[in-house]
Amino acid sequence: MIKLRENEKVYLIKRRHLMVFLIQLLPIAMIMFLLFFFLIFLLFTFPNSWQVFFTENISLFLSISPKYFILLLFSCLLMICWQIAFLIIVHYFLDCWIVTDKRTIHYELTSLFHRKYSTIDHDKIQDITVKIQGFLATIFKYGDLRIQTAGAFKEFIFKKIPDPYKTKEIIIKAQHKEKVEN
Amino acid sequence: MTVKLILWFYSLLILICFxxxxxxxxxxxxxxxxxxxxxxxxxxxxxxxxxxxxxLSLIFLILLTI
Incomplete structure (x- = not known):
């Protein structure tokens, strides 16, 4: 868990844009939908020719029903697809950028059991640039926000976040406030 | 024999999944x-x-074995 400093206020928490998440989820969701559709189709209408083909050619199906065996395989495949979809969901929820009045924090899930977070103090920020690239990014207003610092840790990138310009303004305001206070 | 094998395999899968x-x-x-x-x-x-x-897969396993 990230420990906030004394009197540190969280201004905003940013995750990737929902559209980016949906684009990542789409292929696996399509596969799952097709598997589910095919599963329901097979459940109600298992072609008789398939039944004959399986029982005549594969000896395993002399003792068990090919229909339910295929359905069992499909449901196991669905379970595997669900695990992959879960990984995408987890990355969306847990990869985030937190802007506080003193610093910016990047919390990243590198694998299911490995996470790291890096911070950058606002007084070390030298430059903030926003990059909106591509058709979807322009329409849905998401992009990259790049923070450059003077220290060894040179770049800090908010990847595909919604409203990058607004986020930039908030960071600049926080930076000014920090300077005034100091 | 084959049904037994599938049952064993599935039990192992259940255990790992659990x-x-x-x-x-x-x-x-x-x-x-x-x-x-x-x-x-x-x-x-x-x-x-x-x-x-x-x-879902358990239902099909039951249907497969009965």
Whole structure:
């Protein structure tokens, strides 16, 4: 868990844009939908020719029903697809950028059991640039926000976040406030 | 014999799935980014989905063996 400093206020928490998440989820969701559709189709209408083909050619199906065996395989495949979809969901929820009045924090899930977070103090920020690239990014207003610092840790990138310009303004305001206070 | 083999294989799969789900569920249940931001919601989503697909395959296994 990230420990906030004394009197540190969280201004905003940013995750990737929902559209980016949906684009990542789409292929696996399509596969799952097709598997589910095919599963329901097979459940109600298992072609008789398939039944004959399986029982005549594969000896395993002399003792068990090919229909339910295929359905069992499909449901196991669905379970595997669900695990992959879960990984995408987890990355969306847990990869985030937190802007506080003193610093910016990047919390990243590198694998299911490995996470790291890096911070950058606002007084070390030298430059903030926003990059909106591509058709979807322009329409849905998401992009990259790049923070450059003077220290060894040179770049800090908010990847595909919604409203990058607004986020930039908030960071600049926080930076000014920090300077005034100091 | 083949049915028995499938049952054994499936029992093993259930065991692995159960252990894996329990690890993931409790891991994300404990995980917190900030004091007021936790991953409990994610662990619940994972558990719901896993139980759903697990029950679905269990139904077909039962139908296969009867």
């Amino acid at each position: 252990i894996w789900s329990a690890i993931i569920f409790f891991h994300f249940k404990r995980l917190r980014i900030l004091p007021d931001i936790s991953a409990v919601k994610i662990s619940k989503i994972f558990l719901t989905g896993t139980i759903f697909f697990f029950l």
